[in-house]
Amino acid sequence: MSGCDxxxxxxxxxVEATGCGGDVVLETIDVSKCYxxxxxxxHALRGVDLRICDGEMLAIMGPSGSGKSTLMHLIxxxxxxxxxxxxxxxxxxxxxSPNRLAAMRNKEIGFVFQSFNLxxxxxxxxxxxxxxxxxxxxxxKRSQRAKDALERxxxxxxxxxxxxxxxxxxxxxxxxxRALVTEPSIVLADEPTGNLDTYSGIEVMMMLQDLQAHGIxxxxxxxxxxxxxxxxxIVRLRDGHVIDEExxxxxxxxxxxxxxxxxxxxxx
Amino acid sequence: MNVFESIRIAFRxxxxxxxxxxxxxxxxxxxxxxxxxxxxxxxxVQGDITGQIEGIGSNLLFVFPADLEGGxxxxxxxxxxxxxxxxxxxxxxxRRIEGLDAVVPVIEGPATAERGNRSIKTVISAGNEDxxxxxxxxxxxxxxxxxxxxxxGARVVGLGSTVAEELFPGQDPVGEEITIEGQRFVVIGHxxxxxxxxxxxxxxxxxxxxxxxxxxxxxxxxxxIIVKASDPEEVDLKSAQIxxxxxxxxxxxxxxxxxxxxxxxxxxxxxTLTFMLAGIAGISLLVGGIGIMNIxxxxxxxxxxxxxxxxxxxxRTYDIMSQxxxxxxxxxxxxxxxxxxxxxxxxxxxxxxVPTQITWWAVAMAFLFAGAVGIFFGVYPAWRxxxxxxxxxxxxx
Ligand SMILES: Nc1ncnc2c1ncn2[C@@H]1O[C@H](COP(=O)(O)OP(=O)(O)O)[C@@H](O)[C@H]1O
Ligand SMILES: [Mg+2]
Numbered sequence: 001m002s003g004c005d006x007x008x009x010x011x012x013x014x015v016e017a018t019g020c021g022g023d024v025v026l027e028t029i030d031v032s033k034c035y036x037x038x039x040x041x042x043h044a045l046r047g048v049d050l051r052i053c054d055g056e057m058l059a060i061m062g063p064s065g066s067g068k069s070t071l072m073h074l075i076x077x078x079x080x081x082x083x084x085x086x087x088x089x090x091x092x093x094x095x096x097s098p099n100r101l102a103a104m105r106n107k108e109i110g111f112v113f114q115s116f117n118l119x120x121x122x123x124x125x126x127x128x129x130x131x132x133x134x135x136x137x138x139x140x141k142r143s144q145r146a147k148d149a150l151e152r153x154x155x156x157x158x159x160x161x162x163x164x165x166x167x168x169x170x171x172x173x174x175x176x177x178r179a180l181v182t183e184p185s186i187v188l189a190d191e192p193t194g195n196l197d198t199y200s201g202i203e204v205m206m207m208l209q210d211l212q213a214h215g216i217x218x219x220x221x222x223x224x225x226x227x228x229x230x231x232x233x234i235v236r237l238r239d240g241h242v243i244d245e246e247x248x249x250x251x252x253x254x255x256x257x258x259x260x261x262x263x264x265x266x267x268x
Numbered sequence: 269m270n271v272f273e274s275i276r277i278a279f280r281x282x283x284x285x286x287x288x289x290x291x292x293x294x295x296x297x298x299x300x301x302x303x304x305x306x307x308x309x310x311x312x313v314q315g316d317i318t319g320q321i322e323g324i325g326s327n328l329l330f331v332f333p334a335d336l337e338g339g340x341x342x343x344x345x346x347x348x349x350x351x352x353x354x355x356x357x358x359x360x361x362x363r364r365i366e367g368l369d370a371v372v373p374v375i376e377g378p379a380t381a382e383r384g385n386r387s388i389k390t391v392i393s394a395g396n397e398d399x400x401x402x403x404x405x406x407x408x409x410x411x412x413x414x415x416x417x418x419x420x421g422a423r424v425v426g427l428g429s430t431v432a433e434e435l436f437p438g439q440d441p442v443g444e445e446i447t448i449e450g451q452r453f454v455v456i457g458h459x460x461x462x463x464x465x466x467x468x469x470x471x472x473x474x475x476x477x478x479x480x481x482x483x484x485x486x487x488x489x490x491x492x493i494i495v496k497a498s499d500p501e502e503v504d505l506k507s508a509q510i511x512x513x514x515x516x517x518x519x520x521x522x523x524x525x526x527x528x529x530x531x532x533x534x535x536x537x538x539x540t541l542t543f544m545l546a547g548i549a550g551i552s553l554l555v556g557g558i559g560i561m562n563i564x565x566x567x568x569x570x571x572x573x574x575x576x577x578x579x580x581x582x583x584r585t586y587d588i589m590s591q592x593x594x595x596x597x598x599x600x601x602x603x604x605x606x607x608x609x610x611x612x613x614x615x616x617x618x619x620x621x622v623p624t625q626i627t628w629w630a631v632a633m634a635f636l637f638a639g640a641v642g643i644f645f646g647v648y649p650a651w652r653x654x655x656x657x658x659x660x661x662x663x664x665x
Contacts, residue, residue, distance in 0.1 A: 106582025134582035
């Protein structure tokens with residue numbers, strides 16, 4: 001029985017996605033992830049070498065099942081690899097305990113999910129406060145930082161609203177505020193526009209580009225070429241391999257797109 | 269994250285699901301209220317009875333014409349009906365044993381007392397002139413019968429407060445006449461109410477000289493001899509002397525209880541009873557705890573996604589664990605506090621029917637036990653919650 005110990009080679013030579021200039025904030029070295037389901041083993045990732053540079057905006061693309069989410073979970077320290085190393089800053093996080101990973105996530109990572117993942121019976125303000133609760137920020141300082149974050153995404157008038165009282169675009173903006181409130185080094189967005197209309201999607205991309213403009217590294221997982229073209233670099237996955245790396249030549253700027261949209265398009 | 273943060277999160281969650289929280293607490297509320305109420309009744313009754321016995325004095329001996337300690341089985345043993353003392357036995361004790369303040373042969377029997385068209389079924393309780401040394405009742409007016417009235421078998425009576433009130437509502441009975449079993453008696457005194465709902469109405473009694481009672485009831489049988497030792501230290505010695513003195517005539521069919529023994533016996537019986545009641549009530553508290561566990565398990569499953577979100581943004585195992593344990597403890601402790609309040613309220617409400625007494629140890633125990641139930645039944649669901657894989661939890665629909 002082979003188990004997850006040996007990774008069978010598949011055709012096609014893997015590519016190293018190491019082509020960014022500048023300081024590396026996160027690096028995966030020959031990272032593999034295999035799910036052992038007893039009868040069969042699913043090799044979700046097979047030796048991924050990826051460098052994410054400080055302050056860049058990176059898109060990870062690939063067809064369904066190619067391992068995008070698995071890679072994002074590893075980068076986001078929600079999971080540990082079966083083999084290979086993950087280096088965040090100058091720390092190897094490949095074998096950290098769940099509690100150490102939680103602390104690292106809290107400090108270094110902000111998440112934005114396709115389905116928003118806000119706490120339902122909780123106001124926008126408290127949703128944004130959530131990561132600060134777990135990093136030990138208390139009292140007025142905490143709510144002030146949460147308010148500032150909500151102001152940055154243009155929701156300063158919606159502090160007490162519950163997710164059900166907000167549109168999808170607004171909910172995703174609350175999620176972005178929650179991601180940036182801890183001033184993480186990386187914001188990870190998994191299909192952030194997947195559940196949104198075109199205009200709200202562009203708004204979200206505008207905010208992610210704004211984050212990058214303020215020095216935060218942004219990684220966007222998407223299967224949408226247009227969304228990916230808002231980033232500076234695109235890494236393509238297939239069957240758990242990096243198959244291609246591309247520097248985006250004519251990058252889309254969401255702020256311009258929003259201005260060019262007619263009101264009809266904006267409210268469709 | 270500190271404890272206050274966990275408490276805040278827990279209360280927010282409980283508040284978001286008010287109806288469920290209250291229903292879950294109900295099990296604990298009922299359990300704790302039952303413990304408090306039943307222990308209050310047990311303690312109250314115990315205090316009531318010991319209070320009554322203590323009221324009589326601490327150096328009394330009760331001599332019964334029966335083998336109450338041997339456990340029965342011996343020939344001629346058992347039962348008040350089997351043997352009885354006679355007045356002479358009391359006289360014998362008085363004559364032969366030194367250091368006694370009073371020796372009172374007590375004759376009791378049922379009777380109906382009447383005055384005009386009023387009547388009451390009551391109990392005759394008859395003794396000699398020393399009766400005021402051994403009976404707890406205090407005079408409300410008039411006097412006790414004296415030695416010459418005992419000698420003569422005079423038709424004089426003292427009335428318990430129930431009898432006095434029934435036959436002479438709002439009047440002073442002293443000097444008036446009543447009829448008992450067709451014979452006329454002069455009331456020379458009446459007593460203050462003594463209470464004691466559970467030990468039979470101590471106030472529905474008529475007191476008279478034993479000589480008078482012998483004629484009235486047509487019996488010479490003395491049911492019990494009450495002896496008062498001069499020195500409380502000598503109670504055990506006197507008890508032994510009396511037993512030895514009466515042995516030739518009654519054999520094993522003599523039992524002398526000192527008041528202390530009586531108290532100890534009653535205390536043991538009532539204490540055991542109280543603990544049994546508390547134990548039964550405690551079982552319902554346990555059931556309440558299982559209810560909490562059940563709801564917490566449901567809650568953990570329902571909130572899988574919430575747990576995933578919290579973990580994604582940095583909650584550690586400990587944070588999730590403490591959040592859910594505190595929720596369970598908050599449920600059980602709040603239930604405990606409400607239960608204590610309800611139990612105390614119930615005890616207060618029935619105090620006129622049954623004596624009750626709230627004890628601090630019952631309250632403290634109920635409170636601590638409720639808290640312990642919360643921790644015990646909350647830990648497992650919380651542990652399950654804390655171990656959820658964040659990725660699985662986020663994917664959960
Ligand atoms: N927890 C899991 N258990 C078993 N197989 C999994 C698990 N998570 C992902 N996979 C498998 O790993 C592969 C990659 O999945 P995923 O990373 O979600 O791909 P993508 O996000 O690109 O669609 C898929 O074949 C998927 O079925
Ligand atoms: Mg995916």
